[in-house]
Amino acid sequence: MKMMISTILTLTLLVSYSTCQAVDWADFRGPSGNPVHDGTLPLDWDSKDGKNVSWKASLPGRGVSSPIAVSDLVVVTASAGAKQQKLFVVAFDQLSGKQRWRRSFWATGRTYTHPTSSNAAPTPVSDGEYIYAFYSSNDLVCLDLQGNLMWYRGLAHDYPKAGNDIGMASSPAIAGDVVVVQIENQGDSFASGIDRLSGEELWRLPRDPRANWSSPVAYREMDGTYTVLLQSPSGLNAVDAKTGNQRWTKQLACGNITSPLKIGDAIYFGSGGTTKLKLNDKGTTPEVVWSENRLSANAASPIVDGDALYILSGSIIKSANNKTGELNWQVRLKGRFWATPILSNGHLYFFNQDGMVQIVKVGERGEVVAEFEVGEAVLGTPAAVGNALYFRSDNHLWKISQP
Amino acid sequence: MRYPFIKRFLTMFGLIISFVFISTSGYCAEISDLTKTINKIGPKGAGHAEARMAMAELSKTDVNDVSDILAGFDSRNKLAVNWLRAAVDTVLDKAQQQGKEMPVDALREFLAETKYDSNARRVAYEWLIQIKPELRQEILTSSLNDPSLEIRREAITNAVEAAVKQKTDSPDEALKQLKSILNSARDIDQIDEVTQQIETLGGKVDLPTHFGFLMNWNLIGPFDNSGTKGFDVVYAPEATVELDKALEGKSGNIKWFAHTTEDRYGLMDLNVIMPEKYKGAIAYAHTTFQSDKEQEVDVRLGCINGNKIWINGKLITSNHVYHANTSIDQYIARAKLNKGNNIILVKIAQNEQEESWAQRWQFQLRICDESGTAILAADRN
Known part of the structure; x- marks a missing residue:
C-alpha cells in the first residue's frame, strides 16, 4: 500500500513538474514580450540530413508571422491566393507535427503588401483558452483550441480606410479580457480594445495618420488593471486597456517598426537609439533613465537578460549594460534581419532574411559559435517550449530539438 | 440606453434561456434559419451573440447536410461568409477525423450548380479535392470560365x-x-x-484592351499641394472642366493638354508627361467614356499618390495616401455609367517627401466588371 501511495505521489509530482515545464509561448516575442527562454535548445541542426529536426510541416501559404505554442499545439498563420486574400490559421501537434486542424477565411480588408512581407505578418496571440489571429488586412479571428470559431471581425470592413499597402505587421496583445490591436496608417488610423469573449468593440482611440508597424505591449498594474503601451513615431502612450483612456504619454520621436519591452519597472523602446524609462508607483509619466543613440535598432526589438541589454542594430548585435546604456561589446553578423532573436541558455539565435541561422554565445563578449542555412527565408521570431525551438520559414513550420 | 449594462444583461439572459430551451427540448433549428442568423452579422460586432448561438448549433450539423450550410452563403456579407465557412470546415473536419463517410456526391452536386455563391462552391471544391484528390484534374478541365x-x-x-x-x-x-x-x-x-x-x-x-485601361487623357497642373493641403481644396476642374480655358496654377497660368499613353498597363507617368517633376503639386486628368448602356461598373485605379475620382461629377473614391506601394487595381470603386457620354475626372496629389522612393507621381485606371472583365468604351479604337 505504501509503495502504491508512493508511486501515485511520484507520478503526481512528475505530472505537475512536466505541466510546469510546458510554459506556453503564446505571444509575439514570448510570454513576457522578452524572448528569453529557460531551456536548452540545440546549437545546430541540419535541414538536409534532418539532424535535430524533429519535424517539418508544410504550410498552406506564406507568412512572416511567428508561430505560437499553446497547450500541446503550435499555431501559425499564413496567407495565399492571387491577392493574398486567403487567410489560414493552422494548428499542429507539438509532439508529432501532425496537423490537428486548419481554418480558412477570406480577407475583408486590403491585402496588398510589399513582396517581402505577407498578409500573415502579425503574430497570433493566445490566452490559453482562445487564439486571436490577426492579419495585415485587419481581419481578427477568435478560435478556441479545437478550431471552433468564436467570432470574426473585419476591422477594415468597419473602417474601410484602415490599410497600408506596404503591409501592416503589428501583432495583437491580450490585456485581461481585452484584445488590443494597433492599426496605424495614413487612412483610418486607430488603436482598439475588443472584448475577448464577444468580439465587440470596447474602445477605439484615434492615432496619428502615419504608417507604423510597432506592436502593443500589455502589462498588469498593482491594482489588477491592465495598461497597454502604444509606440508610434510621435511618442509612447500608456492607456487603460479596459477604456482606452490615456494614463501617461512620453512625447519623444520613436521608431515605427520595433516594439517596446516592459520588464519589471523598466521600459526599453526605440527612441534616440534606445531609451530606458523607469515606471513610478504613482502611475504618472515615467522618467528617462538613459538614452543611447548607438543602440539603434532597425526591425528587431530589445532583449533584456540580467544586466544585459541586446539590440540588433542593422546586422550588428550590440550588448549593453541595461542600467547605464553603456555598450559592452558588439559582433557583426551576416545578412539582413527582420526577426527579433531569442536568447536561450546563454546563446542568441538569429535568423536572417536569407534563411541563415547564426548563434552567438553571450557573456563578457559575444562570439558566433554556429552558422548554417535553413534554405528558406525566415522573417518571424521563433518560439521555444521546453527544449524545442519552433520557427516558420516561408512555406514550412519547423520543430528543432535533440532526439 | 441609460442602462446599457442591464440591457446587455437581459439580451444575454434571453439568449441563454433560448439556448437552454433549444438544447433540452430536442428542438432542432432549421439550418437555413441558422445561416440567416449568421447572415445578419453587421459591423463592429453587431449580431455576434446570436451568431455564436447559431454557430454552436451549426457545428452539430450532420455531415450529409453540409450542403445546406453552403447554400446559405451570401458573399455580399463578407463577415458572415467567414463564419459560415468556419461552420462547414468544423463539420467536415470533425467527420473526417471520426472516419465518417464524407459527402462526396453532395459536394459534387453543389459544385456543379453555378447558381450558388462562388465562395461556397470554392469551399465545396477544396473539400472535394481533399477527400478525393483524383477529382481535381477532372473538375479543373471544365472550369476555365468558372464564376469562382x-x-x-x-x-x-x-x-x-x-x-x-x-x-x-x-x-x-x-x-x-x-x-x-x-x-x-x-x-x-x-x-x-x-x-x-x-x-x-x-x-x-493587346493588353490595354484586355484590361480595359483608359489610354487617352487631358491633363492640367500643377495646382498647389504644399503641406498636402491642396488635397481638399476644390480647384477649378472639380467645379467644371473647360478644356480650352487657362487656369491659375501653383506658379502661373496653366492649360489643359492631351496625352495618350503607350504603356501596356495604361500607366500615366506624370513626372514624364508634365513639363517638370513637381513636388507639393496636384494634377487633374480628364477623359470621357462612351457607354453603350446604363450600367454599374468597377472603376479600378492604381496610384501611389493621393487621389480622388469623380464620375459625371460624383465623387466615387478618395484616398489621401502617399507612397505606400501601388499596383494595378489598388483602389476599386463602384460607379454608375449613363448611356452615352460619361465624364471621368481624376485628381492626383504629389507630396513633398524627398526620399528616393517617394518621387513617383502616376496613375493607371481601368473600367471593368466585378470579376475584372474589361468593359470597353463604345468608341474605343
Missing part, C-alpha cells in the same frame, strides 16, 4: 501547363489554346504569364 475566380485560377494554371507542353510539337495549337486561356484569365500575374507565352510563339496581345 479562385477555381478558375487553378484551372488556368493547369491549362497553361498543358499548352506550354505543346509549344515545341504543336506551336499553332499551343498558341490557339493560350489565346483562349487569356480570355479566361482575370488575375494580373496569370495574364502576364499567358501573354509572355503567347508572345514567345509570335502571337500578339
Whole structure:
C-alpha cells in the first residue's frame, strides 16, 4: 500500500513538474514580450540530413508571422491566393507535427503588401483558452483550441480606410479580457480594445495618420488593471486597456517598426537609439533613465537578460549594460534581419532574411559559435517550449530539438 | 440606453434561456434559419451573440447536410461568409477525423450548380479535392470560365501547363489554346504569364484592351499641394472642366493638354508627361467614356499618390495616401455609367517627401466588371 501511495505521489509530482515545464509561448516575442527562454535548445541542426529536426510541416501559404505554442499545439498563420486574400490559421501537434486542424477565411480588408512581407505578418496571440489571429488586412479571428470559431471581425470592413499597402505587421496583445490591436496608417488610423469573449468593440482611440508597424505591449498594474503601451513615431502612450483612456504619454520621436519591452519597472523602446524609462508607483509619466543613440535598432526589438541589454542594430548585435546604456561589446553578423532573436541558455539565435541561422554565445563578449542555412527565408521570431525551438520559414513550420 | 449594462444583461439572459430551451427540448433549428442568423452579422460586432448561438448549433450539423450550410452563403456579407465557412470546415473536419463517410456526391452536386455563391462552391471544391484528390484534374478541365475566380485560377494554371507542353510539337495549337486561356484569365500575374507565352510563339496581345485601361487623357497642373493641403481644396476642374480655358496654377497660368499613353498597363507617368517633376503639386486628368448602356461598373485605379475620382461629377473614391506601394487595381470603386457620354475626372496629389522612393507621381485606371472583365468604351479604337 505504501509503495502504491508512493508511486501515485511520484507520478503526481512528475505530472505537475512536466505541466510546469510546458510554459506556453503564446505571444509575439514570448510570454513576457522578452524572448528569453529557460531551456536548452540545440546549437545546430541540419535541414538536409534532418539532424535535430524533429519535424517539418508544410504550410498552406506564406507568412512572416511567428508561430505560437499553446497547450500541446503550435499555431501559425499564413496567407495565399492571387491577392493574398486567403487567410489560414493552422494548428499542429507539438509532439508529432501532425496537423490537428486548419481554418480558412477570406480577407475583408486590403491585402496588398510589399513582396517581402505577407498578409500573415502579425503574430497570433493566445490566452490559453482562445487564439486571436490577426492579419495585415485587419481581419481578427477568435478560435478556441479545437478550431471552433468564436467570432470574426473585419476591422477594415468597419473602417474601410484602415490599410497600408506596404503591409501592416503589428501583432495583437491580450490585456485581461481585452484584445488590443494597433492599426496605424495614413487612412483610418486607430488603436482598439475588443472584448475577448464577444468580439465587440470596447474602445477605439484615434492615432496619428502615419504608417507604423510597432506592436502593443500589455502589462498588469498593482491594482489588477491592465495598461497597454502604444509606440508610434510621435511618442509612447500608456492607456487603460479596459477604456482606452490615456494614463501617461512620453512625447519623444520613436521608431515605427520595433516594439517596446516592459520588464519589471523598466521600459526599453526605440527612441534616440534606445531609451530606458523607469515606471513610478504613482502611475504618472515615467522618467528617462538613459538614452543611447548607438543602440539603434532597425526591425528587431530589445532583449533584456540580467544586466544585459541586446539590440540588433542593422546586422550588428550590440550588448549593453541595461542600467547605464553603456555598450559592452558588439559582433557583426551576416545578412539582413527582420526577426527579433531569442536568447536561450546563454546563446542568441538569429535568423536572417536569407534563411541563415547564426548563434552567438553571450557573456563578457559575444562570439558566433554556429552558422548554417535553413534554405528558406525566415522573417518571424521563433518560439521555444521546453527544449524545442519552433520557427516558420516561408512555406514550412519547423520543430528543432535533440532526439 | 441609460442602462446599457442591464440591457446587455437581459439580451444575454434571453439568449441563454433560448439556448437552454433549444438544447433540452430536442428542438432542432432549421439550418437555413441558422445561416440567416449568421447572415445578419453587421459591423463592429453587431449580431455576434446570436451568431455564436447559431454557430454552436451549426457545428452539430450532420455531415450529409453540409450542403445546406453552403447554400446559405451570401458573399455580399463578407463577415458572415467567414463564419459560415468556419461552420462547414468544423463539420467536415470533425467527420473526417471520426472516419465518417464524407459527402462526396453532395459536394459534387453543389459544385456543379453555378447558381450558388462562388465562395461556397470554392469551399465545396477544396473539400472535394481533399477527400478525393483524383477529382481535381477532372473538375479543373471544365472550369476555365468558372464564376469562382479562385477555381478558375487553378484551372488556368493547369491549362497553361498543358499548352506550354505543346509549344515545341504543336506551336499553332499551343498558341490557339493560350489565346483562349487569356480570355479566361482575370488575375494580373496569370495574364502576364499567358501573354509572355503567347508572345514567345509570335502571337500578339493587346493588353490595354484586355484590361480595359483608359489610354487617352487631358491633363492640367500643377495646382498647389504644399503641406498636402491642396488635397481638399476644390480647384477649378472639380467645379467644371473647360478644356480650352487657362487656369491659375501653383506658379502661373496653366492649360489643359492631351496625352495618350503607350504603356501596356495604361500607366500615366506624370513626372514624364508634365513639363517638370513637381513636388507639393496636384494634377487633374480628364477623359470621357462612351457607354453603350446604363450600367454599374468597377472603376479600378492604381496610384501611389493621393487621389480622388469623380464620375459625371460624383465623387466615387478618395484616398489621401502617399507612397505606400501601388499596383494595378489598388483602389476599386463602384460607379454608375449613363448611356452615352460619361465624364471621368481624376485628381492626383504629389507630396513633398524627398526620399528616393517617394518621387513617383502616376496613375493607371481601368473600367471593368466585378470579376475584372474589361468593359470597353463604345468608341474605343
